[in-house]
Amino acid sequence: MSNTFDYCAHGRKVIEIEAEALQNLTQYINGSFTEACELIARCPGKVIVMGMGKSGHIGNKIAASLASTGTPAFFVHPGEASHGDLGMIKQGDVVLAISNSGEASEVLALLPVIKRLGIPMISMTGKPESSMAKLSQIHLQITVKKEACPLNLAPTSSTTATLAMGDALAIALMESRGFTADDFALSHPGGALGRKLLMRISDVMHSGELLPVITEEASIKDALLEVSRKGLGMTAIIDNDQQLLGIFTDGDLRRLLDNRVDIHSTSIGEVMTRNPATIAPQLLAAEGLKLMEDKKINGLLVTDNGKLVGALNMHDLLKAGVM
Structure with a gap:
């Protein structure tokens, strides 16, 4: 009917x-x-x-x-x-x-x-x-x-x-x-609003032993092992003073394999991406999300005065409820 x-x-x-x-x-x-x-x-x-x-x-x-x-x-x-x-x-x-x-x-x-x-x-x-x-x-x-x-x-x-x-x-x-937005955040500590307005990069980043990091003298093979161990799809490359030099990602690996680069004899310093996108630990996690979206990247390194202090990826933000 x-x-x-x-x-x-x-x-x-x-x-x-x-x-x-x-x-x-x-x-x-x-x-x-x-x-x-x-x-x-x-x-x-x-x-x-x-x-x-x-x-x-x-x-x-x-x-x-x-x-x-x-x-x-x-x-x-x-x-x-x-x-x-x-x-x-x-x-x-x-x-x-x-x-x-x-x-x-x-x-x-x-x-x-x-x-x-x-x-x-x-x-x-x-x-x-x-x-x-x-x-x-x-x-x-x-x-x-x-x-x-x-x-x-x-x-x-x-x-x-x-x-x-x-x-x-x-x-x-x-x-x-x-x-202000900070005032608003203090009255909305729970739920999605609270997470977006209160959560900082330092709250979601990996640091210490969980941070994927190697020196530039390491081989590409060593870099792959570090990427695999830490599970972030990337590793940071630093000097002896903890200053960030570059980044190496899963995407970089795919491009190297296409070019038939020897992963055993080539150092990571020769193939890493220099001057990668970084963010400060005190900034909002939502700002990290926007930076990754704008640059179309899945991972982000965290620095303080040029020194590496952390790393995070899209999955970390998703798990934290920021996105």
């Missing part, structure tokens, strides 16, 4: 409606937005984000975005707050209350206590005439023309607009503080 319903057409319509809602949202990035950012920037405590239902789900994400970009924040469920969690809110904090209607009873019930504590509140609603909007110090408007839901009931365009306004707050505050 064929299905004649055009899912793609309806899906595209949703995207178009929500895209229009986001485009219209830019008009609300105004003086109130500046005031909200300045209030949060001056805040000596935390941003307490509140919201019920779908607004709560979006609020959770906004709190997480604020926290990960340098603004201490966490989400408090309004329903739980009235049963003890309100003790998590202290003087010096700022409350960011979210409700599309601006009439969430669970949030409104908390306002007398919030005001008694002298805690300023920023509201984010779709209705500037709502109770929350009128009772807050600063109101951020997130009005949308219509929901993407054909019944105009399920929160869709409104939640997208709320999320975007939250992102705008987080990133504007982040940039105003001069928040």
